[in-house]
Amino acid sequence: MTDIARVVVRFLTCLVLTVLVIGLALVVPELGGHVYSPAAQRWGAIAQLALSTPVVLWGGWPHFVRGWARASEGNPDSYTLLGVAVAIAYAYSVVALLWPELFPDALRAAHGLVPVYFTVASVLVTLALLGDLRGMRRRRRAGS
Secondary structure (H helix, E strand, C coil), X not given: CCHHHHHHHHHHHHHHHHHXXXXXXXXXXXXXHHHCCHXXXXXXXXXXXXXXXXXXXXXXXXXXXXXXXXXXXXXXXXXXXXXXXXXXXXXXXXXHHHCHHHCCHHHCCCCCCCCCCHHHHHHHHHHHHHHHHHHHHHHHHHHC
16 A cells, blocks of 8 residues: 555545544534533543544554654654644543543533533644645655
8 A cells, every 4th residue: 555545544534533523522512402411412522532532543643753753853843733732632632521520610611511622633633634645645746
C-alpha cells in the first residue's frame, strides 16, 4: 500500500467517525429537545469518547510523533501545536466525563454536566489528515 493510500484510509476512517461525533454532540441534543436528559447526554458523551478515541490515537498518531520530534529538537512547528491542542481537548474531555466532580459548579452547563470537547479533537485531526493528503498529492503532481 502506498503512502497516499494509507493516508486516504486514515482520513476516510477518521472522517466517518468525526461526522458521527459531531452528530452526537450537535445534532442529537437539538433533535431531542427537552427529552434529551442529563443521563442521555452523559451516554452521548461516552459514545463521543468511544468514537473519538481511534481518531485521536490512531488518526493523530503521525502528527503526535512529528510534533514531539520537532519540539524535542527545540523547533516546535504546526505539528507540535496540533498535537498539544488535540491532546488538551481530548484529555480535558476524558477527565470531564469520567471525573466531573473535579470541576467547580461554575464550569457546568445548564444540565449540570461539564462540557466535553471530543468534537474539537476529532475535527482537528481529520482536518490535519486532509491537509497531509492534499500536500502529498500536490508533491506527487509536482514531481511528475
